[in-house]
Amino acid sequence: xxxxxxxxxxxxxxxxxxxxxxxxxxxxxxxxxxxxxxxxxxxxxxxxxxxxxxxxxxxxxxxxxxxxxxxxxxxxxxxxxxxxxxxxxxxxxxxxxxxxxxxxxxxxxxxxxxxxxxxxxxxxxxxxxxxxxxxxxxxxxxxxxxxxxxxxxxxxxxxxxxxxxxxxxxxxxxxxxxxxxxxxxxxxxxxxxxxxxxxxxxxxxxxxxxxxxxxxxxxxxxxxxxxxxxxxxxxxxxxxxxxxxxxxxxxxxxxxxxxxxxxxxxxxxxxxxxxxxxxxxxxxxxxxxxxxxxxxxxxxxxxxxxxxxxxxxxxxxxxxxxxxxxxxxxxxxxxxxxxxxxxxxxxxxxxxxxxxxxxxxxxxxxxxxxxxxxxxxxxxxxxxxxxxxxxxxxxxxxxxxxxxxxxxxxxxxxxxxxxxxxxxxxxxxxxxxxxxxxxxxxxxxxxxxxxxxxxxxxxxxxxxxxxxxxxxxxxxxxxxxxxxxxxx
Amino acid sequence: xxxxxxxxxxxxxxxxxxxxxxxxxxxxxxxxxxxxxxxxxxxxxxxxxxxxxxxxxxxxxxxxxxxxxxxxxxxxxxxxxxxxxxxxxxxxxxxxxxxxxxxxxxxxxxxxxxxxxxxxxxxxxxxxxxxxxxxxxxxxxxxxxxxxxxxxxxxxxxxxxxxxxxxxxxxxxxxxxxxxxxxxxxxxxxxxxxxxxxxxxxxxxxxxxxxxxxxxxxxxxxxxxxxxxxxxxxxxxxxxxxxxxxxxxxxxxxxxxxxxxxxxxxxxxxxxxxxxxxxxxxxxxxxxxxxxxxxxxxxxxxxxxxxxxxxxxxxxxxxxxxxxxxxxxxxxxxxxxxxxxxxxxxxxxxxxxxxxxxxxxxxxxxxxxxxxxxxxxxxxxxxxxxxxxxxxxxxxxxxxxxxxxxxxxxxxxxxxxxxxxxxxxxxxxxxxxxxxxxxxxxxxxxxxxxxxxxxxxxxxxxxxxxxxxxxxxxxxxxxxxxxxxxxx
Numbered sequence: 001x002x003x004x005x006x007x008x009x010x011x012x013x014x015x016x017x018x019x020x021x022x023x024x025x026x027x028x029x030x031x032x033x034x035x036x037x038x039x040x041x042x043x044x045x046x047x048x049x050x051x052x053x054x055x056x057x058x059x060x061x062x063x064x065x066x067x068x069x070x071x072x073x074x075x076x077x078x079x080x081x082x083x084x085x086x087x088x089x090x091x092x093x094x095x096x097x098x099x100x101x102x103x104x105x106x107x108x109x110x111x112x113x114x115x116x117x118x119x120x121x122x123x124x125x126x127x128x129x130x131x132x133x134x135x136x137x138x139x140x141x142x143x144x145x146x147x148x149x150x151x152x153x154x155x156x157x158x159x160x161x162x163x164x165x166x167x168x169x170x171x172x173x174x175x176x177x178x179x180x181x182x183x184x185x186x187x188x189x190x191x192x193x194x195x196x197x198x199x200x201x202x203x204x205x206x207x208x209x210x211x212x213x214x215x216x217x218x219x220x221x222x223x224x225x226x227x228x229x230x231x232x233x234x235x236x237x238x239x240x241x242x243x244x245x246x247x248x249x250x251x252x253x254x255x256x257x258x259x260x261x262x263x264x265x266x267x268x269x270x271x272x273x274x275x276x277x278x279x280x281x282x283x284x285x286x287x288x289x290x291x292x293x294x295x296x297x298x299x300x301x302x303x304x305x306x307x308x309x310x311x312x313x314x315x316x317x318x319x320x321x322x323x324x325x326x327x328x329x330x331x332x333x334x335x336x337x338x339x340x341x342x343x344x345x346x347x348x349x350x351x352x353x354x355x356x357x358x359x360x361x362x363x364x365x366x367x368x369x370x371x372x373x374x375x376x377x378x379x380x381x382x383x384x385x386x387x388x389x390x391x392x393x394x395x396x397x398x399x400x401x402x403x404x405x406x407x408x409x410x411x412x413x414x415x416x417x418x419x420x421x422x423x424x425x426x427x428x429x430x431x432x433x434x435x436x437x438x439x440x441x442x443x444x445x446x447x448x449x450x451x452x453x454x455x456x457x458x459x460x461x462x463x464x465x466x467x468x469x470x471x472x473x474x475x476x477x478x479x480x481x482x483x484x485x486x487x488x
Numbered sequence: 489x490x491x492x493x494x495x496x497x498x499x500x501x502x503x504x505x506x507x508x509x510x511x512x513x514x515x516x517x518x519x520x521x522x523x524x525x526x527x528x529x530x531x532x533x534x535x536x537x538x539x540x541x542x543x544x545x546x547x548x549x550x551x552x553x554x555x556x557x558x559x560x561x562x563x564x565x566x567x568x569x570x571x572x573x574x575x576x577x578x579x580x581x582x583x584x585x586x587x588x589x590x591x592x593x594x595x596x597x598x599x600x601x602x603x604x605x606x607x608x609x610x611x612x613x614x615x616x617x618x619x620x621x622x623x624x625x626x627x628x629x630x631x632x633x634x635x636x637x638x639x640x641x642x643x644x645x646x647x648x649x650x651x652x653x654x655x656x657x658x659x660x661x662x663x664x665x666x667x668x669x670x671x672x673x674x675x676x677x678x679x680x681x682x683x684x685x686x687x688x689x690x691x692x693x694x695x696x697x698x699x700x701x702x703x704x705x706x707x708x709x710x711x712x713x714x715x716x717x718x719x720x721x722x723x724x725x726x727x728x729x730x731x732x733x734x735x736x737x738x739x740x741x742x743x744x745x746x747x748x749x750x751x752x753x754x755x756x757x758x759x760x761x762x763x764x765x766x767x768x769x770x771x772x773x774x775x776x777x778x779x780x781x782x783x784x785x786x787x788x789x790x791x792x793x794x795x796x797x798x799x800x801x802x803x804x805x806x807x808x809x810x811x812x813x814x815x816x817x818x819x820x821x822x823x824x825x826x827x828x829x830x831x832x833x834x835x836x837x838x839x840x841x842x843x844x845x846x847x848x849x850x851x852x853x854x855x856x857x858x859x860x861x862x863x864x865x866x867x868x869x870x871x872x873x874x875x876x877x878x879x880x881x882x883x884x885x886x887x888x889x890x891x892x893x894x895x896x897x898x899x900x901x902x903x904x905x906x907x908x909x910x911x912x913x914x915x916x917x918x919x920x921x922x923x924x925x926x927x928x929x930x931x932x933x934x935x936x937x938x939x940x941x942x943x944x945x946x947x948x949x950x951x952x953x954x955x956x957x958x959x960x961x962x963x964x965x966x967x968x969x970x971x972x973x974x975x976x
Contacts, residue, residue, distance in 0.1 A: 240524070241522075
């Protein structure tokens with residue numbers, strides 16, 4: 001190990017330890033914390049974030065020194081790269097700007113929730129205007145080449161640009177429209193299914209979920225699942241990865257697929273090389289790559305015919321209402337294709353339309369060509385164009401997602417990246433159907449470990465994909481995966 | 489607020505936040521953490537402890553400056569006092585000594601466990617000898633007046649001395665011996681009971697425990713109970729206090745009284761004045777005072793006839809084997825008096841004998857008059873003298889407790905202090921029986937809040953007791969409480 005890098009790593013241990021504590025605090029907040037504990041928890045989190053930020057900034061000279069060293073290997077270069085990104089962020093954004101963002105993004109979600117409930121966009125608009133203004137300032141402070149939105153995209157997906165996103169969506173949208181129209185025409189995949197309406201017993205469904213975790217061979221001593229209002233994954237350490245699910249009592253796909261989705265995230269965190277623990281490159285590399293893992297497991301594997309056949313006996317055993325519904329029924333139920341106005345309810349075919357429209361809106365807002373007052377009609381026009389559906393009100397339209405109220409601009413596109421990369425991965429596993437049918441999940445995991453997981457954040461996302469698959473964000477794989485599945 | 493104190497408090501916030509994180513990490517370690525997470529968790533804890541220590545030491549100049557300010561109020565003086573204690577500790581003990589202690593006290597419990605299992609004291613002896621040697625060095629570095637053991641006692645119970653402990657035990661032991669002999673003679677309280685043998689369903693017993701928490705009016709949004717191998721309480725914040733219990737499946741007293749015991753600790757943490765949160769005086773003041781609260785609820789209230797009558801219907805409802813056993817049976821079962829060789833199994837009458845012998849041994853080891861090789865016979869002689877029982881082997885004798893392997897010298901006496909102070913408190917509540925009979929737990933809690941809880945660590949333990957009760961560690965109250973209860 002290079003001596004300067006070694007010095008950095010020694011000093012990084014406490015930064016890692018703070019991160020470890022913060023992850024646990026976040027997990028606990030959503031799972032077991034008594035509700036009135038929230039005030040102290042928020043104060044403590046804010047203090048630790050500030051402390052962590054100071055400690056990271058204190059590495060500046062050392063990281064600059066390391067950056068000039070010659071002969072660094074890939075791991076060492078990765079360490080320098082990841083730290084430089086953090087240092088750049090904290091150095092570029094003035095504390096006042098961060099504080100203002102913090103303040104408004106802790107108030108805005110409350111206003112957003114109320115506005116969504118009453119479909120009252122004008123109520124939320126001034127907050128959104130302020131947040132957009134601050135986000136544009138962030139972009140200016142961070143600096144960018146080309147479009148200012150690039151600065152924000154890079155925060156969620158290192159190196160990802162408007163140029164690339166434009167190229168992806170301009171191929172994807174017409175292809176998806178054509179697939180979507182044909183699916184509707186052929187009528188094999190239904191737009192609704194009786195199984196959506198059945199109530200389940202939480203205890204029975206919890207048993208199904210446990211069986212699925214067993215099938216995926218999630219390692220008992222290093223992994224756990226709990227319940228929270230919104231499902232999430234937390235990789236607290238390589239030997240302590242936790243997911244959550246929720247039980248809504250109806251439409252059992254929701255909890256089942258959140259378990260599989262979060263397991264995909266968890267498998268990534270569990271398979272990062274353990275030598276990277278306690279270093280700056282010890283986590284998943286980006287939102288898009290992480291999302292590719294969750295969507296690979298949820299959609300490509302979980303919604304496949306082979307997987308349905310595999311878990312059908314377990315479903316049948318615990319869910320008595322399946323009497324009279326066979327594997328084929330469940331497969332159709334898992335793959336309903338319907339132009340829903342709501343992103344989180346969208347199926348594989350229509351999902352990316354929802355992202356495309358958010359991407360266009362964000363790009364316009366940050367670039368200055370779109371004003372917040374244009375949003376509702378712009379949103380509804382896109383929905384009409386893509387899905388032939390006009391939202392009945394702004395609650396099921398422009399107000400449906402919490403993201404903007406939290407200041408997350410540049411985040412949505414990583415969902416489509418996840419789908420694009422999941423399909424890229426699938427294209428490198430020609431025998432995937434056999435692997436699933438024969439329960440050879442260990443082999444699938446091994447493949448993912450070798451191609452993606454083990455590297456942690458050593459390589460930036462595009463370099464990682466290029467090294468492992470020879471190409472980057474090629475949407476053709478997603479289009480052919482979807483037409484293979486839905487139009488065969 | 490004094491401006492220097494204000495400066496200290498501002499800088500203390502991050503120290504408080506680190507403590508908050510560490511408490512949660514400790515709770516999680518014993519409750520939900522996947523077992524293989526332990527390695528990363530230990531590393532993270534160690535890093536954060538070190539960081540916290542550095543931050544506390546960085547307050548040295550400011551605290552010295554504050555210490556010279558005139559006109560500080562009690563709160564401000566308390567803040568200075570508590571910080572001075574921490575700073576003194578971290579400044580006095582050389583890092584090498586701390587590291588050596590850390591090392592051996594992480595190895596020794598493993599050896600101790602093995603030695604206890606095989607009743608092999610010689611196996612553990614060299615570790616104990618080394619730990620005693622290091623603890624004596626700690627005492628020398630810290631400095632003391634009178635006996636070197638005073639330096640260690642003070643770590644667990646501020647200002648508590650060998651002189652006071654000697655005085656307590658020299659009154660307590662003959663008094664307890666006389667009570668114990670008479671209890672045995674009269675035969676009303678049995679030395680065993682059929683109810684000890686009944687197996688319970690964990691689910692039923694969990695319901696009983698929940699009912700007891702309801703009876704004690706534990707605040708739902710600020711409190712929770714989980715399961716762990718060893719029951720404990722963690723006050724993560726004033727609005728987030730957690731206890732645990734365990735279910736051994738037999739002898740339902742154990743889980744019930746651990747719930748009441750830990751609730752006593754929890755009520756203390758829940759009732760500290762919320763203006764003290766995020767300050768150095770925001771926690772319970774000492775081990776002895778904390779233990780007085782848990783024992784007051786567990787023994788004085790929980791094992792009282794009135795409490796038994798109160799919870800009997802709940803017990804009867806959930807524990808079917810109580811058919812044929814009335815309130816009086818349960819009362820006797822809860823108050824078996826038996827000279828057990830094992831401290832944690834001891835009843836109210838014999839418990840303090842166990843502490844007295846440990847106190848004498850620790851005092852001798854740290855003072856240099858006792859050698860580790862003398863321990864087994866010394867232990868057994870004391871047991872014989874106090875309880876007319878000679879341990880059959882060192883597993884049920886000198887090796888029974890984990891404490892020494894963890895380097896906890898000076899801790900045991902706080903258990904007796906807890907009993908002494910619990911009885912002192914009881915002497916100030918002449919109508920306690922009525923309060924319990926009439927379920928007026930809110931009034932009891934209010935009394936404890938006003939006398940003890942709300943002050944946090946503003947006053948050192950003896951000053952707190954003197955202010956609230958006009959006296960300190962007077963063992964007469966414990967003796968009269970026990971003879972009232974057991975010899976009436």
